[in-house]
Amino acid sequence: xxxxxxxxxxxxxxxxxxxxxxxxxxxxxxxxxxxxxxxxxxxxxxxxxxxxxxxxxxxxxxxxxxxxxxxxxxxxxxxxxxxxxxxxxxxxxxxxxxxxxxxxxxxxxxxxxxxxxxxxxxxxxxxxxxxxxxxxxxxxxxxxxxxxxxxxxxxxxxxxxxxxxxxxxxxxxxxxxxxxxxxxxxx
Amino acid sequence: xxxxxxxxxxxxxxxxxxxxxxxxxxxxxxxxxxxxxxxxxxxxxxxxxxxxxxxxxxxxxxxxxxxxxxxxxxxxxxxxxxxxxxxxxxxxxxxxxxxxxxxxxxxxxxxxxxxxxxxxxxxxxxxxxxxxxxxxxxxxxxxxxxxxxxxxxxxxxxxxxxxxx
Numbered sequence: 001x002x003x004x005x006x007x008x009x010x011x012x013x014x015x016x017x018x019x020x021x022x023x024x025x026x027x028x029x030x031x032x033x034x035x036x037x038x039x040x041x042x043x044x045x046x047x048x049x050x051x052x053x054x055x056x057x058x059x060x061x062x063x064x065x066x067x068x069x070x071x072x073x074x075x076x077x078x079x080x081x082x083x084x085x086x087x088x089x090x091x092x093x094x095x096x097x098x099x100x101x102x103x104x105x106x107x108x109x110x111x112x113x114x115x116x117x118x119x120x121x122x123x124x125x126x127x128x129x130x131x132x133x134x135x136x137x138x139x140x141x142x143x144x145x146x147x148x149x150x151x152x153x154x155x156x157x158x159x160x161x162x163x164x165x166x167x168x169x170x171x172x173x174x175x176x177x178x179x180x181x182x183x184x185x186x187x
Numbered sequence: 188x189x190x191x192x193x194x195x196x197x198x199x200x201x202x203x204x205x206x207x208x209x210x211x212x213x214x215x216x217x218x219x220x221x222x223x224x225x226x227x228x229x230x231x232x233x234x235x236x237x238x239x240x241x242x243x244x245x246x247x248x249x250x251x252x253x254x255x256x257x258x259x260x261x262x263x264x265x266x267x268x269x270x271x272x273x274x275x276x277x278x279x280x281x282x283x284x285x286x287x288x289x290x291x292x293x294x295x296x297x298x299x300x301x302x303x304x305x306x307x308x309x310x311x312x313x314x315x316x317x318x319x320x321x322x323x324x325x326x327x328x329x330x331x332x333x334x335x336x337x338x339x340x341x342x343x344x345x346x347x348x349x350x351x352x
Contacts, residue, residue: 015263032248033248037242054255124239148205168195168199171231174234175237
């Protein structure tokens with residue numbers, strides 16, 4: 001995905017709402033999908049997306065082109081999502097949720113109503129719920145958004161080998177799960 | 188390449204399609220002769236890569252932009268003073284609605300500091316008075332009447348110092 005032009009960025013930083021809307025249209029699907037796969041609900045994903053773009057608008061004036069706008073927006077998205085995940089875990093007092101003995105808390109019994117798409121979404125949500133926030137965000141950025149290791153490293157401000165290590169641990173964890181354990185309650 | 192190293196690569200660069208050249212050839216040669224690693228690669232692809240490939244990316248609901256636009260228009264409607272320096276509303280918010288814990292902590296700090304400074308000043312006065320009285324007494328005992336006229340003789344005078352030091 002190419003970046004939006006500098007001219008549009010400057011106009012948006014100057015308060016031009018039409019220019020800002022172009023930036024929003026360009027990146028909103030990325031932000032929304034990352035939020036959707038990591039947050040607990042659609043409403044939360046919408047709220048995170050809104051917060052990300054309000055922050056982008058507020059800070060656009062101070063954007064210094066040290067990185068591309070894309071990387072900058074990715075970083076804001078990742079930070080907000082991680083904050084959300086940590087706040088959520090703390091709020092619900094689910095510190096044990098990410099340890100070795102974690103069992104997913106929700107089992108949907110209304111299995112008859114699930115369409116194929118809902119089944120897949122539910123499966124993905126379950127898989128991701130077994131991971132720590134940092135592992136979860138790495139998997140979403142790589143497997144859902146298709147970011148390269150380098151882009152993930154820039155978004156998370158970590159070393160590229162740390163990205164490899166997080167992906168490896170996350171996938172080891174997912175591989176260690178029994179199939180019945182994941183699909184229990186799903187049709 | 189041993190099996191452990193091969194499996195590390197499978198879970199990262201190999202399944203993500205990031206392996207190139209010699210390393211990839213070496214890994215694939217290992218897979219050809221090692222059924223266990225071949226099975227591991229197949230299982231990993233099936234369980235941790237393929238489920239995510241089937242995800243359909245979703246469009247951002249229009250309500251999100253509508254909400255953002257509304258908030259931004261409200262913001263733009265603020266008086267000019269707020270636009271020249273954008274962080275102003277946040278700063279004002281913090282000043283207008285101070286957090287009770289901070290207010291309480293600040294007040295407590297002020298009270299303690301006032302008490303400490305006052306106590307220190309009282310002690311200082313007491314020590315000075317006490318010292319002066321002792322010197323006066325000693326001067327009186329040794330019959331040196333002018334020893335306390337510090338202003339005239341430049342301090343407590345050399346006579347006392349000569350005796351005690």
